[in-house]
Amino acid sequence: MTEKPIDLDQHRGLSAQRATESRRLLSEVEAHEAKLHRLRVEAEEQFLALPAATWEEAAVKAKYLLRLHAETLAGGDARTRRLIAAVLEDFERLSVSSAEDP
Incomplete structure (x- = not known):
């Protein structure tokens, strides 16, 4: 060996x-x-x-669901994919601005 x-x-x-x-x-x-x-x-x-206790929790669930749906549209409708991307960007922008407000 x-x-x-x-x-x-x-x-x-x-x-x-x-x-x-x-x-x-x-x-x-x-x-x-x-x-x-x-x-x-x-x-x-x-x-x-559990149901969402805040709008932020509801947004987290909605973002997950939209991303999951967007994955199924990989080769599908470009307009729907753009709408999903726009809504996800809105969620991000609004969650950042609400976190900055006292």
């Missing part, structure tokens, strides 16, 4: 190395997607648990 581990990837062809790397990356992507799905489910359960 040698003291240094042998890197088996160096002994394989380039296409086999690329295929292995692709499988590894795909596995990581799938793991991240599963984690994102779990986090979304948790967030949605919290949103449904």
Whole structure:
């Protein structure tokens, strides 16, 4: 036995190395997607648990819902995507200005 581990990837062809790397990356992507799905489910359960107590809480829920809807429109209607972006910008602008007011 040698003291240094042998890197088996160096002994394989380039296409086999690329295929292995692709499988590894795909596995990581799938793991991240599963984690994102779990986090979304948790967030949605919290949103449904109690009604919003303030306009800011309602805006957080609305922003989440609009972003979720915008994701489904990735290749869809450009006007709807622009409207969603404008409303999200309004929420951000108004939440900053209301936070600055005493």
